[in-house]
Amino acid sequence: MKKTLLLTAAMLAMTSTAALAQSKGDMTLGFGLAWVNPADDNGSLLDGALDTEVLGDTQLSLTFEYFIMDNLGIEVLAATPFTQKVEVNGEQAVDVKHLPPTVSMNYHFQTGTGFTPFVGLGVNYTTVLSLDDQQISGLDVEDSWGWAGHIGFDYALTETSAIRLDARYIDIDLDVDLDGTDIGTVEVDPWVIGASYIVRF
Numbered sequence: 359m360k361k362t363l364l365l366t367a368a369m370l371a372m373t374s375t376a377a378l379a380q381s382k383g384d385m386t387l388g389f390g391l392a393w394v395n396p397a398d399d400n401g402s403l404l405d406g407a408l409d410t411e412v413l414g415d416t417q418l419s420l421t422f423e424y425f426i427m428d429n430l431g432i433e434v435l436a437a438t439p440f441t442q443k444v445e446v447n448g449e450q451a452v453d454v455k456h457l458p459p460t461v462s463m464n465y466h467f468q469t470g471t472g473f474t475p476f477v478g479l480g481v482n483y484t485t486v487l488s489l490d491d492q493q494i495s496g497l498d499v500e501d502s503w504g505w506a507g508h509i510g511f512d513y514a515l516t517e518t519s520a521i522r523l524d525a526r527y528i529d530i531d532l533d534v535d536l537d538g539t540d541i542g543t544v545e546v547d548p549w550v551i552g553a554s555y556i557v558r559f
Contacts, residue, residue, distance in 0.1 A: 390554030
């Protein structure tokens with residue numbers, strides 16, 4: 359019995375040590391990958407004459423989170439520039455190079471174990487850096503503001519580090535102009551799937 363109690367106590371201690379607590383004033387950095395997976399239906403241009411399809415891309419990601427209260431943090435998501443190939447009526451039309459920085463308010467649910475799920479809500483700003491491999495002359499794509507939902511979990515490796523898996527739904531609608539005339543909106547609306555290594559300091 360004594361050996362069983364000691365073993366149980368040791369296991370609880372290990373679980374407690376592995377828990378990644380989030381207290382007011384804590385900060386975390388995350389390094390990982392983000393896969394942008396656009397919605398299946400991306401809308402049409404010229405009153406339905408041109409169907410659009412946006413393809414996915416994967417880039418390096420960086421997150422920074424500051425906890426304004428215990429378990430409640432403000433997080434900034436950054437990444438290396440994404441390049442989304444856009445097809446019009448099934449043909450390659452343009453590569454849109456952009457950055458989609460996102461700010462979210464995340465709430466982390468403490469479970470007393472190394473598993474810490476969280477949910478968040480925030481805002482996204484997608485800025486278009488360039489249009490490459492452009493097959494349609496006179497095309498221009500404007501920047502976008504939209505809301506972003508966030509869900510995921512951390513699994514603690516130590517008291518100050520964890521592995522994170524998460525998913526964001528981001529409302530990205532890119533207005534398209536042709537020779538200065540508005541011809542419609544490309545509704546990207548992607549799920550962004552991420553995997554990161556998180557460090558608390």
